[in-house]
Amino acid sequence: MGTPEFAVPPLEALIEAGYIIPAVITVADKPAGRGRKLRESAVKVCAVSNGLKVLQPTNLKDEDFITELRSLNADLFIVVAFRMLPEIVWSMPALGTFNLHGSLLPKYRGAAPIHWAIINGDRITGLTTFLLDKKIDTGGTLLQIEHPIKHGLTTGELHNELMSLGPELVLNTVKGLVTGSLIPKAQNNERATHAPKLNKDNSKLDLSKTPDELVQQILGLNPFPGSYYGDFKFMRARVCSLMQASEKPVLRVSEKRLYLDYPLGSVEIIEIKPNGKKNMDAKSFINGLKVAVLPLD
Incomplete structure (x- = not known):
């Protein structure tokens, strides 16, 4: 499940690794540009080009969508840069649902972790995979990778650097969950910081x-x-x-x-x-x- 370019490299890595991907879930096509033509998400473009089934629900609690999702019999859901999932969705697969997040959780929970790392002048950031639960970005962490922030870097530039690290972390997380070698580690809520959406x-x-x-x-x-x-x-x-x-x-x-x-x-x-x-x-x-x-x- 994902939408922007950040989600494409992990999807490509999963395809290349030979995992069976019964469907890719992304947002509905949206009008964009001066002509207001419908534009497909980057993830949809990747999925279609690889012959994968694409689901684009407008309501994640819709009964027909939930029924179709169950029919896929997926062992694991993977979320990258997507919206908040209802419990009926993230609790569905036997191995759970994990998310790839653009910070070293519990630091920068929220919608804009990369932005706030730059704004606050951090010198180290990274990526985290964690299991979804009822609250945003609070689930048990699975794997993390650190990454230095070079002086003068913009959010866009750091985004691209982190994007290149995502595939390996996602593949290692999938392997660990499938083999049972990964045990979720509870986050320390006292150390949590937040990264609210910017507007x-x-x-x-x-x-x-x-x-x-x-x-x-x-x-x-x-x-x-x-x-x-x-x-x-x-x-x-x-x-x-x-x-x-x-x-x-x-x-x-x-x-x-x-x-x-x-x-x-x-x-x-x-x-x-x-x-x-x-x-x-x-x-x-x-x-x-x-x-x-x-x-x-």
């Missing part, structure tokens, strides 16, 4: 942060949803050595570089997205700018 309400550039923290927020919200302020989304930045604090936030051009000055200091803007336009590097933005200092408020 417009919590993605505005937070000018109460230090320059280092502000850079991490910008990197953590790239590529989506983007860290916005005024008429811009700030997509990539770095800490600069020459600070020029400003009482009110401004964009400033100096020696062909673009800076965001604000009460706590300055950061250099590397990539920016004006409203209604595409992402552009600082040089391209400066070339179209008619002033050396642009107020943001």
